[in-house]
Amino acid sequence: MDNKEKVVEKLRSRGLKITPQRLAIIEALEGNRSHPSAEDVYTELSQRYPTISYATIYKTLETLCELGELMEVNIEPHKKRYDPFTDPHHHFRCVNCGKIEDIPLEEVPMPPVPHEVQEKYGIVGMCVYFFGFCPACKN
Amino acid sequence: MDNKEKVVEKLRSRGLKITPQRLAIIEALEGNRSHPSAEDVYTELSQRYPTISYATIYKTLETLCELGELMEVNIEPHKKRYDPFTDPHHHFRCVNCGKIEDIPLEEVPMPPVPHEVQEKYGIVGMCVYFFGFCPACKN
DNA sequence: CTGAATGCAAAAGCTTTGCAGCCAA
DNA sequence: TTGGCTGCAAAGCTTTTGCATTCAG
Numbered sequence: 001m002d003n004k005e006k007v008v009e010k011l012r013s014r015g016l017k018i019t020p021q022r023l024a025i026i027e028a029l030e031g032n033r034s035h036p037s038a039e040d041v042y043t044e045l046s047q048r049y050p051t052i053s054y055a056t057i058y059k060t061l062e063t064l065c066e067l068g069e070l071m072e073v074n075i076e077p078h079k080k081r082y083d084p085f086t087d088p089h090h091h092f093r094c095v096n097c098g099k100i101e102d103i104p105l106e107e108v109p110m111p112p113v114p115h116e117v118q119e120k121y122g123i124v125g126m127c128v129y130f131f132g133f134c135p136a137c138k139n
Numbered sequence: 140m141d142n143k144e145k146v147v148e149k150l151r152s153r154g155l156k157i158t159p160q161r162l163a164i165i166e167a168l169e170g171n172r173s174h175p176s177a178e179d180v181y182t183e184l185s186q187r188y189p190t191i192s193y194a195t196i197y198k199t200l201e202t203l204c205e206l207g208e209l210m211e212v213n214i215e216p217h218k219k220r221y222d223p224f225t226d227p228h229h230h231f232r233c234v235n236c237g238k239i240e241d242i243p244l245e246e247v248p249m250p251p252v253p254h255e256v257q258e259k260y261g262i263v264g265m266c267v268y269f270f271g272f273c274p275a276c277k278n
Numbered sequence: 279c280t281g282a283a284t285g286c287a288a289a290a291g292c293t294t295t296g297c298a299g300c301c302a303a
Numbered sequence: 304t305t306g307g308c309t310g311c312a313a314a315g316c317t318t319t320t321g322c323a324t325t326c327a328g
Binding site: 158160161192195 | 284293
């Protein structure tokens with residue numbers, strides 16, 4: 001995700017409105033590396049904005065995904081998580097505590113996808129998920 | 140998934156019972172490469188077994204996963220799919236029609252995971268998901 | 279016989295939708 | 304002023320759970 005100013009500009013350029021709720025959601029996400037769920041965002045914001053609703057959270061998260069400012073991380077069945085860090089990288093989930101971490105490409109490269117495979121499947125995206133025990137849970 | 144006889148033997152060896160419902164579910168899965176959801180299995184079986192219930196379907200699918208005879212494929216948010224073909228391979232989902240296909244390792248190899256990364260994250264599993272337009276939808 | 283499995287219904291968990299009222303532009 | 308946005312409540316969809324009944328071993 002770009003910084004707040006750029007995201008605001010992008011919203012404006014699409015004719016979308018800059019509401020206090022959207023600003024708050026953008027602020028909650030900017031630089032956030034915890035892979036928050038919609039509930040996490042709701043919980044964080046409902047302290048400052050007691051009347052904010054899940055409907056608004058979900059719709060705004062979807063909008064930000066459409067703008068390419070946010071990525072869904074579906075590493076957990078039944079619960080979407082969101083990642084404002086949209087550069088290519090992998091994800092890891094601790095099967096014990098549920099924590100999600102990034103795995104950078106320097107640690108594990110992207111699997112090489114031959115050009116013919118790209119063509120055959122019309123690939124527009126891919127993701128790599130790892131499962132294991134995080135350092136804190138390895139006891 | 141092994142053939143029906145071996146799965147039955149495995150169930151028996153764990154002290155689990157061989158019920159007609161379990162047999163029917165195993166039969167529906169054996170050799171099935173369509174990555175069916177619980178609903179798919181239910182729909183297929185409810186014709187022959189009108190009283191079979193989702194509870195039974197879900198519990199049996201979970202049991203087969205625990206026995207290592209079945210794999211969850213969570214390529215679709217909010218809907219688990221199941222794959223009786225448990226050898227390592229990747230999955231592809233058509234963003235247009237939703238069809239899920241296998242991508243064998245001959246087409247795309249597993250990303251190389253350095254030993255230190257294995258250790259660091261205590262890796263016990265990984266999966267690679269691809270998204271794009273299947274041949275039939277590329278119009 | 280007996281503990282495990284089934285099936286029904288209800289509940290749970292996450293997400294989406296409808297709609298009246300509100301507000302950014 | 305006005306079309307898009309918000310917030311509430313209700314609904315939707317998949318999965319899980321409680322419990323009485325049934326059945327495999």
